[in-house]
Amino acid sequence: MVDGSNRRSASIEDYVRAIYGLEERGEAVTNTSLASRLEVSPSSASGMVTKLAQQGLVEHVPYRGIELTSDGRGLARSVLRRHRLIESYLVSELGYTWDEVHAEADRLEHVVSDLLVARIAAKLGDPVRDPHGDPIPAVDGSIEEVSTRLLEDLPTGTVGEIVRVWDTDPELLRYLADRAIGLGERIEVVEHQPFGGSVVVRVGPAPAAATHALGREIARALSVATR
Known part of the structure; x- marks a missing residue:
């Protein structure tokens, strides 16, 4: 278990999570769609995508746009695990409502230690869904799929x-x-x-x-x- 000091920057984590979210919904991932989702300029999105590609986290696929590599998908699911467990904890233990937790989790997901995330998961009984029904990736990155x-x-x-x-x-x-x-x-x-x-x-x-x-x-x- 690491303390989080070796993690990628918050901006890189935000981008891979956004790309994963667009892929999850079956939407095209382009600099424009990323810019819209993250509320940044298209030029900023383009610059970050280039950086992600240099780090082996994304690749440009002809006619399909930007896609996460295996490493990028693993990073995205790690961030999502933290985010969705935090949301679950806020609702279950601190009385938040489901409309209040997303912004809080956005801030906390980059700073909580892996030890704290593990303790949260254990406290909640290792949930597989967050308060919005989003799947919570397991420690190994696997996800429980439900046909919907x-x-x-x-x-x-x-x-x-x-x-x-x-x-x-x-x-x-x-x-x-x-x-x-x-x-x-x-x-x-x-x-x-x-x-x-x-x-x-x-x-x-x-x-x-x-x-x-x-x-x-x-x-x-x-x-x-x-x-």
């Missing part, structure tokens, strides 16, 4: 369980919480309104399920395990 589909892609009549919320926007998370739309809830697709309209769903156990018309941003943020 985005709510937006589910046909009318589908019944399933909400298992992940992709968006970290506090306002979106509060919107969901205020309507009891959370992890583990039963969800049924009632209707896809035409011309790019809302997805109408019933959430909660029948027959007391509540009906909601959810916009596309939310429909793209909820992952559902179907039954």
Whole structure:
């Protein structure tokens, strides 16, 4: 176990985590998409990508864009393990709500020691999902895979369980919480309104399920395990 003094810089960790996040969602990783995700200029993103490539953490793949190498993926999962365990601890032990933890974890993930991360994991019973349903990588970098589909892609009549919320926007998370739309809830697709309209769903156990018309941003943020 190391104390974290041999880690990469915080900016490098932020970039590989951002690239991993875009890859995880199946989105193209370009200097432009990275700049948007990290709220930096495209030129800054380009310069950092060059640095990452020089360190063997990313490579440019023709027609596919920027991809993490094996070393880059391992680093990203190490950062994600710290980030998601911190989020889990803040909710479980310190009374934070799921809309409050992302920014806190962003700050803490670069400074906590590996010993503290191990103690947090042990205290929480080695969880495999964080408060948003995101998978927590194991110490060896492995991840428990769960077959899911985005709510937006589910046909009318589908019944399933909400298992992940992709968006970290506090306002979106509060919107969901205020309507009891959370992890583990039963969800049924009632209707896809035409011309790019809302997805109408019933959430909660029948027959007391509540009906909601959810916009596309939310429909793209909820992952559902179907039954």
